[in-house]
Amino acid sequence: METNLCVAGFGGQGVMTLGKFLASATCDSTDKNVTFFPSYGAEQRGGTANCYVVISDEMIGAPLGDTMDDLIVMNGPSLKKFIGTLKPGGRLFINSSIVKDKIERTDVEIVEAPVTELALEMGNAKVLNVIMLGVYVGYTEVIAPEIVWGTVEHKLSSKPKLLPLNKAAFDKGLEIGRQFKEKNGKN
């Protein structure tokens, strides 16, 4: 079993951090193989940023597949750029706060979460990636939510003040992910 995930968005949306949290959690708490591969533009700021996470029970070949099982898009340009790489039956996670395009594909599962708005409601725009991480984990259960949260908690251990906010953000995401799972008729 191998899961190929691509996370894409603007630089500054925490796209890399989202991927790293997920990949680190897999490394720390499971026996699975896992890779994280970032892809940056040459720009230091702005532009698009995306990363690839592969989680597998077997040896991982390329740290990025040609086609994706899962795709998280945090902005409009990323949707356009990567929607074609999603496998039939793949899972598409959308930041519906800013991605307003109509999804032409009918052969994929769609999970929409307005993570930019939710983050602002929680009082910190930066936690949009942690909400999305929660959505992804809640929906896919690719690894257990407690493990993922444990890693986030560990990574933020030097900034304990941020923990309650991030915990709330992660839980909010989990809730949305689980709701969609039910809605999309999955177990």
Place this chain on the structure above:
Amino acid sequence: MAELLYSRTKTIQEDKVSGFCPGCMHSSIMKLIGEVIDELGIVDKTAAVLGIGCCGLQMDYMAYDNITAPHGRACAVATGMKRANPDTIYYTYQGDGDLASIGLAETMSAANRGENFTVIFVNNGIYGMTGGQLAPTTLFGMKASTAPKGRIAEEHGYPMHVCETLDQLTAPYYLARTSCNTPANVMKTKQAIKKAFEYQMAGKGFSLVEIVTSCPTNWGLDSLKALDFLEENMLKEYPLGVVRDKGMEEK
């Protein structure tokens, strides 16, 4: 009973014959460095980083540790050596082409970092070993094998003043220009080398002694006429003296 007034420095291997041209000052400078090493009692913890060109000819005669650096890179090599092994006294020995042309970046950067080693910079205004090509320090009116009409400002720019250029940096501790054209200047050169070594031993940082010399062979002059040329032309362009001595400023 006879009193010992002078003995040859043991840092130069006795059975080796110098390959320097008649009238060349490399051999004098090599001897001065050897005497300084003797006097400071540091022969067992000194190593030379030799540049490429006539500078490197001495590797076969010197009796103590040495390494040859790629052309221009002596200051980088010495940086690595000194940082890795701070207890040893390292000096680079470089000509004008090596230090001021191909190695200018390495020289400036090591000086700017205040690396704790000594640079002996031999400036004769021309490439020696390769056969008299234009150097950054070539004077106006001096013909070179790659500048048959001599240095022309519009084409080649102006003679480069290394000590004064390095004096623009904050870090260097000691910068001096000397020559070996007279007995008095030879003694001053030795004193400058000794001071630079002492500063290194005290951990003071970057020091450079520029020694203005002749190159009779490539200047196309005999040894004595070369000395006259040096005095009348080289020393006018490159005035002797201590350009910076933080040790004196601190006193």
Place this chain on the structure above:
Amino acid sequence: MARTFMKGSEAVAEAAVRAGCRFFAGYPITPQNEVPEYFSRRLPEVGGNFVQGESEVASINMVYGAASAGVRAMTSSSSPGIALKSEGISYCASARIPIVYTNFARGGPGVGSIQPAQMDYFEATKAAGNGGFQMMVLAPSTVQEAVDLTVKAFELADRDRNPVHILADGVIATMMEPVELPEMMSEEEVQKIRESKKNWACVGHKLDYANRAWIQPGQWQTTVMQKCNEEAAALYESWKKNDVMVEEYMVEDAEIILTAYGISGRIAKSSVDILRKKGIKVGLIRPITLNPFPTEAFEKLDYSKVKAILDVEMSIPAQYATDVEAVVRRRCPVEKCLCSGGNVMSREAVLEAVMKLAGQEA
């Protein structure tokens, strides 16, 4: 042992420190900036030295200096920067100074692209500088292998008194993967290694012409120069017997042999797994040492069974393939699956190429 999730560039740097490396000089170039950044934090903690050189040229020469003073020293760069280092590398090879350097290769030629590529095979294995010298060239395909080979590189460099080159690529530099790091070498061991080099290192010696440290990246006398080159050639020859490292995967009954190194090697390996499930008899020869070349792995193939060899390589034109062709000597066709320009080798493309060779539809 615990797994740590690390970026390749940082894992290599940490492995080097644990292997006793106490000097690093480097210059910024994408995609390996985390290497100097990591060393700049880490080396002062262990009493080592980090210098950001004013150029790649200066950096390699600092490493030449530090290693000549008896310390385990290293530099790192990416393709255009490696080309600049060739001067100092050649000096180290000529003077027989043990250094380790990594190339996290990117696209080329020229400034090329900042994305991963395998365009420096010839440079690494044939002409890393002037003068026809050789080095052992190690090609990791995973972050773990990069760590293990870094430790090995320092051992080999000291054993042979010769530079050792790790040819990786931008994927290995930037990807993160679980790794098991080696034990930290004790300070006593670090000092012991340093002591063992004291007789030839430029650290100062008792005045004695015959026994001074004399580090010579060249010779005045032609007879001596020739002797040095003959000794070096004998060393290079000995690697072929003793030091070949190669992974042979499902080769025994294979009718199609994939061959690839580095990142392409692991992509090819995962392709073998997929293709075997489809019943296609395919195997992999993955050199871990590019020099010495794993000639024997190709020599012992049964060419009455092998239909074709497929070179999988992120270089156009192909480079590694020419060495493969030279050993195979037309006993079977050597086909190529290539990409270049910054894209990582596509597994789909590998699968398709094999299916085509096997006479099946993808």
